[in-house]
Amino acid sequence: MSDRVAIVGVAQTRFSPKRADANVAELAYEVIEKVLNDTGLSIEKDIDNTISCSHDIWDGQTISNIGITDVAGGHLRTEEKMAMDGSTAAYYGAVGILSGEYECTLLLAHTKMSQTNRHIVNNDAFEPIYSRQLGLDFTSAGALQARRFMHAHGLSREDFARVVMKNLGNAMANPLACRFGYYGLDDVLSAPMEADPLTAMDAAPDVDGAVAMIVASESKAKKITDTPVWIQGLGSCYDDYFLGDRDLAECMALEKAAAQAYKMAGISNPVKDLDLIELSDEFSYQELLWLEGLGVCKPGEGARLTESGFTSREGELPVNPSGGVLSGVPANVMGLNRVAEAALQLMGKAGERQVKDAKRAVAQGHTGFCGQHQCVIVLGNQ
Amino acid sequence: MENKFVQAPFEVDQHITAHSNYFAGKMGSKFYVALRDSKEILGVRCKTCSKVLWPPRETCGRCFSLLTEDDLVKIGPGGSVVSFTRVHYSEPIHPDVDAPLVYAVIQLDGADSGMTHLIGGVDPEQIEIGMRVTPVFIENRNGNILDIVYFKPE
Numbered sequence: 001m002s003d004r005v006a007i008v009g010v011a012q013t014r015f016s017p018k019r020a021d022a023n024v025a026e027l028a029y030e031v032i033e034k035v036l037n038d039t040g041l042s043i044e045k046d047i048d049n050t051i052s053c054s055h056d057i058w059d060g061q062t063i064s065n066i067g068i069t070d071v072a073g074g075h076l077r078t079e080e081k082m083a084m085d086g087s088t089a090a091y092y093g094a095v096g097i098l099s100g101e102y103e104c105t106l107l108l109a110h111t112k113m114s115q116t117n118r119h120i121v122n123n124d125a126f127e128p129i130y131s132r133q134l135g136l137d138f139t140s141a142g143a144l145q146a147r148r149f150m151h152a153h154g155l156s157r158e159d160f161a162r163v164v165m166k167n168l169g170n171a172m173a174n175p176l177a178c179r180f181g182y183y184g185l186d187d188v189l190s191a192p193m194e195a196d197p198l199t200a201m202d203a204a205p206d207v208d209g210a211v212a213m214i215v216a217s218e219s220k221a222k223k224i225t226d227t228p229v230w231i232q233g234l235g236s237c238y239d240d241y242f243l244g245d246r247d248l249a250e251c252m253a254l255e256k257a258a259a260q261a262y263k264m265a266g267i268s269n270p271v272k273d274l275d276l277i278e279l280s281d282e283f284s285y286q287e288l289l290w291l292e293g294l295g296v297c298k299p300g301e302g303a304r305l306t307e308s309g310f311t312s313r314e315g316e317l318p319v320n321p322s323g324g325v326l327s328g329v330p331a332n333v334m335g336l337n338r339v340a341e342a343a344l345q346l347m348g349k350a351g352e353r354q355v356k357d358a359k360r361a362v363a364q365g366h367t368g369f370c371g372q373h374q375c376v377i378v379l380g381n382q
Numbered sequence: 383m384e385n386k387f388v389q390a391p392f393e394v395d396q397h398i399t400a401h402s403n404y405f406a407g408k409m410g411s412k413f414y415v416a417l418r419d420s421k422e423i424l425g426v427r428c429k430t431c432s433k434v435l436w437p438p439r440e441t442c443g444r445c446f447s448l449l450t451e452d453d454l455v456k457i458g459p460g461g462s463v464v465s466f467t468r469v470h471y472s473e474p475i476h477p478d479v480d481a482p483l484v485y486a487v488i489q490l491d492g493a494d495s496g497m498t499h500l501i502g503g504v505d506p507e508q509i510e511i512g513m514r515v516t517p518v519f520i521e522n523r524n525g526n527i528l529d530i531v532y533f534k535p536e
Contacts, residue, residue, distance in 0.1 A: 020391040060396065123475045128404045130437045131498060133527050135476035140485050143467035144498070148487075151465070151511050195467045195485075240443060244436060244487050244496025248465060 005094045006221035006228035007379070008214050010340040011035035015178040015209040015328045018114035024059050028110045029071040031212035039214055039224050041104065043073040049102040050079040051093050053086040053109040053332050057121045072108055085280070086211060086336025087365025087375040093215045094231045103217045110210035111330035118206055125369060127241070138282070139203055141369040143195035145248040146285040150197065152249035153300030157197050160284040161188035162306045164201050164326055167281060170313055171323025173352035178207045178328030202284040207328040211336045227347040233265030233378030241372060254293025254364070254374040261362070262295070265378035270295045270362070271317055276345055276355045278338040279364040281324040286371065290364055291319065293374070318355045321345065335365020339377055346381040409438040412454055414525040421519045425457040425493045433494040458490035460536055461497070463513045468506050477528055482506055488515060488533055499527070503534030
């Protein structure tokens, strides 16, 4: 049994609105080949487990991982698919190594959102008896959560817009980002309204892309790299399914997932103990709500942290120095991209978006509408 | 140099369709028959938690009590708006109502959980959290959630 698990390599595609030149398997192969080359590992000799994250409807077949088994080494050994956000691949990859069953696991997340209609795909996440016929999707459901969150704390559209401005500004330094730029408040507020209070700029754009990562046991990791990033804490929790069963202005599931991960990592004060956070801002308001769930601030206070620059890349606790999901990361991929970005920071390989002296980070991913399932991963380079 | 023919990316055009009949469950069947035949809305009371839940279900997710048909209770039909949004895009998945489509979570009287549905019969700009609403039923009801056309202000 391994005491510790490390991320030893990361590869990501550039995220773009449509990768017409690559099908799903070709997109996956790009990052798998790169991460194997970077780490010098062989898919036949070194990798003993593969975990992938993808979406049946976006990929166009049930058990969508069947479409990538050839390029992911799944025909050589076990390969498992998480029909969930990419962060859960890191979670189960780490669990598999901690159990002693595996030594070196390839993680993969891929989606081509350009292949079909996002709202229609996400409408299928709503159960068919009471909800689906209403035509709900993740944007309209997110808007219901955003308004309830605003109502609970007297927040404004400007508070959400400042998250967009910060993250798209951060994305200027991220060569993989699809959407970036220095925007003013009016640019965000006057963007086309999708489902109020959320404009097109408050929502992550549709993009294609993939992320691959290799995690290994401590003894194996030390042979592969001089800059291992240790997975120090893991947490996972579901909230109620039906929107009407939840308090939409709170994020109980994230609080519980964070509590598990922090306990495992020995974190008592996240603001003091963490050097950066990469969280899944699929919609602008979520950055503020997830900051509460991650224990960074009291309910309703995330907006003030954004406005004061506390969460900027140069601030006390940088949040989404990569530009986050708002800069364009595909559904299902976004959580593994959060883990990858946090790992690159701790390896000192984040290029222009590097946060100085980063030693400890947290990555957060979620699956389902309004963040029903939450996954939290604490990483460190010490 | 040899001129190489460059093949443009080729996409295979497909459309997936499946007509489905999903079993509403024991409690759901009661709910839909009551909605269709009597314009009544049923929830279920968990005696252990003292909570009335919508939609009615056989298990309380909090205390894992088994709930039975004897625990079904009438709720609403009126309620108050917990949250709402006006949707400005249109998709084939949307019900056939005039834009903007307005969704809301509505806390029905006598229930402890909300129902997500539509709001209509009102200027969308006049909707606010806490507003009292009541359901409008369609005349020929088939037993589905759109037997309620929308909720309108009381």
